[in-house]
Amino acid sequence: MQAGLVHANPTPENLGHPVSDVLMYDPLDSWSNVDDRIILAVACAYGSPDFDQLLHRAANSNAAAVVLKARGTRMEQLRIEAARHSLSILVAPEDADWTRLATLARASVMGAAVDSVSGVRLGDLYAFANAAASITDGAASIVDPLGRIVGYSTLPGQPIDELRRVTTLTLQEIIQPAFDEDFKRVYSAPGSVLVAAEGEGMGRLALAVRAGGELLGSIWIIDPGEGKREAALEALDRMAPLAGLHMLHARSASDFGERRNADLVRTLLDDAEHAAFAAAQLGLDAANGLAVAAFSIIQPEATSVESVREIHRLLQLVTTVCNVQYTTSRSALIGSIVYALLPSQGPAARTVHGRIIHEIQAYSHTITPYPLIAAAGGIAPRIEDLSRSRSEAIQTLHHLAGLQASGRDAPKAALFEEYRIPLNLLKVGEFIEDSELAGTDDISRIAAHDAMHQTDYLDTLRAYLASNGTISAMATQLHVHNNTVRYRVSRLMEEFKLDLTDPHKRLWLWLRLTTMDLGATKPAEPGPALIGRIHDVN
Structure with missing residues (x-):
């Protein structure tokens, strides 16, 4: 059953007992025929009257086995009870789902009976x-x-x-x-x-x-x-x-495979110490490196039944497209983001990665009416570097979502290197903010003045830096006359005592404005389906 069960007393007699069916046990129900059947003892704790009654009934009715959860009981105690009743006792993991256990057991039992016939x-x-x-x-x-x-x-x-x-x-x-x-x-x-x-x-x-x-x-x-x-x-x-x-x-089998894949992929991305083992279990082709691709549906509500269905359809779509290109690609749903591990084969590996994520994005209308954002992190040369590739994919994903939310004409799928510069500048902006380096610098003072007096000095400074101080280019950008530009620049320098001939001053002002503008494209709250959570992997 591949369900992590532990046999308390695996004697030859117990292991050789025939099995005909699986029953969920309720102590309040009338006792039925359990001959050769596996009994799932839901909510029956060791030492309780229900537990003792169940073992007595099961042993006297020739049950094949009883499956229970230890709930802190030592294996030796269960082994003694099993031997006393001459009964097979199987111990399920504490987090096992009884419904899934029943499904696995029934499929295994029925399969043994009819598979050869079919x-x-x-x-x-x-x-x-x-x-x-x-x-x-x-x-x-x-x-x-x-x-x-x-x-x-x-x-x-x-x-x-x-x-x-x-x-x-x-x-x-x-x-x-x-x-x-x-x-x-x-x-x-x-x-x-x-x-x-x-x-x-x-x-x-x-x-x-x-x-x-x-x-x-x-x-x-x-x-x-x-x-x-x-x-x-x-x-x-x-x-x-x-x-x-x-x-x-x-x-x-699909449910077990999905869970196992997700667990192994999560180990690859989060646990560098055990990443090599997980890669071997997944059968990945990591000889030339791997890249992590991330896919997210931007939905207004990610907890509805339909949104969950769409996310699982997305997993199926990603798996199908990647398997067409690669025989060793692996996909998994972690949180509400679908990840794919893309092998790097040949000199055009990144071209292939880009084609795959664009292809999946183009097919997305078949699974959801909402936008699908797709991104691929850089190639990780070693298994241990996959967490970096994942971080790059999520950063790119988040940036693309922000551009979409701000109404800009931006692609819905991209490779990390296509946005490497703005993403690195965003990190610089976060460092400035987290380290409180800005304080009440010139940009803060100008922004406060504009807000209070309804002026546009910040736009003037932005145009000055973007055009490298060329008056005609500034006039075109601001849609005003050259003389108006000269007047605004002089007032800007006088009002805030700015020395725009100082290259260090210009660099700092440009960094502050650029990182502020890039930060403005980030959604105030990431869409529900973009929750991984993004800051967990940045």
């Missing part, structure tokens, strides 16, 4: 779709409740229509199942149904797939025609239990 590796939805297409003689697609295509057939010679072609390319239904009348009809039907063709499209045979009352998704088969339709519908109905098993196992 002829398809358990959880391989693409192979299962091919099997379904072969049996029904129609191209098959498997769709999860969110409308994602999680498996489709590839048998040659089977006709498809434009809808099938589009959804296979995008791995997403055009209309979400929650708003599609055909899906609603399929979900409410007790078995497989015929969905009539519309326009130039083809008809479908469809079946809702459930396990224990939970909707796992649906199977859609291109209608093979009137002569084969009834046999195909009957075959679909017979497939229902096996389809549920495959989808349940695929979902569990």
Whole structure:
């Protein structure tokens, strides 16, 4: 099950006990047949009356095992209880989710019983779709409740229509199942149904797939025609239990894989001491260095169900595009930011990195109506340097989001080096502010004077520094006459006693104005979906 369970008493008899099913135990329920079954002891603590009663009942009913959480109980105590009752006791991690454990256990148990019969590796939805297409003689697609295509057939010679072609390319239904009348009809039907063709499209045979009352998704088969339709519908109905098993196992495996990937990627980015081990576990090609790419959807509300779905669709999109380019790329969702580790292959590695993030940004309209911001940090030559690449990616991401928020015409995807100078200047500005170097310097005094007297000395100084003191260039920039510019400059120098011929003074004034202007492009509060949190990795 790959669930981190510890066996308290792994004797040959216990390990050899057959298993037929998995039960969630509630001490208030009437006792049912538990012969050869695994019992999940939810909320049963060692030493409690419920715990003692459970072990007694399980041992007398030939249960296969009891799974519980130690809750501080020493393993030796549990081992004594297991031996006293001649019963297998498995200890789950304290943070284990009981529902997920039940899913993993049931998928493992059912898989052992039917996998050899099905002829398809358990959880391989693409192979299962091919099997379904072969049996029904129609191209098959498997769709999860969110409308994602999680498996489709590839048998040659089977006709498809434009809808099938589009959804296979995008791995997403055009209309979400929650708003599609055909899906609603399929979900409410007790078995497989015929969905009539519309326009130039083809008809479908469809079946809702459930396990224990939970909707796992649906199977859609291109209608093979009137002569084969009834046999195909009957075959679909017979497939229902096996389809549920495959989808349940695929979902569990995907969930475990996502969590493991996220944990390993987080180790790579945050824990330099164990980064090499994590890279080996992920099978990364780090010979020529790696770059970290970051992707974020700028949403007004990042905690709604729909926003969470969009973030997971983004993870799927990033994974798909990166896997097309690289065989060893890895993606993970950490917080609400999707990260991708991009290998650096060949002299044009950065060109490829730029193309990938722009490509993902261009596809983003298929998963969300909100803007997607994408950025790639610099190439980290060593695994231990990946945290720097991540920091660069997040800084660039934040800067692009600020430019978008300020209404500027800026790209939504960029490499770090494209904004290296403004990002470094922003760091200088933060250093000036954090170190309180500005105090009440000239810029502060001029800004205060402008605010109080409705003057524009700061704009005049900004134009002076930008044009290197050229009066005609300043006049063009400020849209005033040359003489007006000369008057404003002289008043500026007299009012604030500025010596603009001093190069050190000009450098300081330019730094202060430039860093202030760049800082003004930063959103006052980063959008919810940009929370990583950004300052955690700067």
